[in-house]
Amino acid sequence: MDIVSDAIAAVRIGRSSSNRMEISGRWCTRLAPYDGAGFHVVLKGGCRLLPDGGGPALLLGTGDAVLLPHGAGHVLADRHTDIDATALERAVPFERRQEASPPDSPAAGTGEVQMLCGKYRLDRTRMHPLMAELPTVVHLPHQVGSHPALRSAIDLLGRELGERQPGACIAVPSLLDLLLVYMIRAWMAEDTTGTWPTVLGDPVAAAALRALHADPAAAWTNDRLAAEVGVSRPTLARRFTHLVGRPPMGYLTWWRLTLAATLLRDTHDPLAAIARRVGYGTPYALSHAFNREFGTTPGRYRVACSGGSSV
Structure with missing residues (x-):
């Protein structure tokens, strides 16, 4: 997508x-x-x-x-x-x-x-x-x-x-x-002066975002992403951070967890399957990152989205 x-x-x-x-x-x-x-x-x-x-x-x-x-x-x-x-x-x-x-x-x-x-x-x-x-x-x-x-x-x-x-x-x-x-x-x-129209019009930032969104579960590093985009690592870090507002790996972490939240809300997939889809090796690793980012566990988030109440 x-x-x-x-x-x-x-x-x-x-x-x-x-x-x-x-x-x-x-x-x-x-x-x-x-x-x-x-x-x-x-x-x-x-x-x-x-x-x-x-x-x-x-x-x-x-x-x-x-x-x-x-x-x-x-x-x-x-x-x-x-x-x-x-x-x-x-x-x-x-x-x-x-x-x-x-x-x-x-x-x-x-x-x-x-x-x-x-x-x-x-x-x-x-x-x-x-x-x-x-x-x-x-x-x-x-x-x-x-x-x-x-x-x-x-x-x-x-x-x-x-x-x-x-x-x-x-x-x-x-x-x-x-x-x-x-x-x-x-x-x-x-709106040619807006942040995101500018981001998606920038060849470096847009290419990096397309790569991260195309395969968020890949073992991305700054070096690998820079090679994918065809620029040096410092150039990628400088352009991406300036335009997007956070560094490439920081954005990737946020997007992985946002994608995990969407899957928890919209599917009945087990946590282990969701963890693999968004680039986390174990359900525990995903739960720890999810709780740190959003202040709740994946299980409680899924219950809240379904309209229930967690015990």
């Missing part, structure tokens, strides 16, 4: 959920903070979005996509309404708005504004720094010729939700997964 895929896979849990919202006239609705990531795609019309914490409201138009990667609470309103203190006070909770205008009502398809609103469930306890760096709001306005893959995914989602063809129950979740990847790609393409 590549670094972006690994970063997403490490935090994704469960399946995404989505609702189609159709509304006309003057309106204002509030979405509460969420322990995951929220997103909106404007399929028709336009609206305003104001995230919690202040700042100017964003004006969204047809084809625009917005990702709120840290689950910030926010308000949506029609584009003619100024989102001031008075508007915030009378904002209707989003769930109540959906109950009042379900997508299968007789009036479906006639709203002035049609949006896809949804959520991705994320495990924030082991967030990859690439995901942590995403801003509170990623606004990707529709522009002719920009991010064609994202535009195609939005068009396909609009058709699937509007036409209700056979197989939509499989197609829509798959398209939502693609949408998340394309939104992150688009952010990386536009």
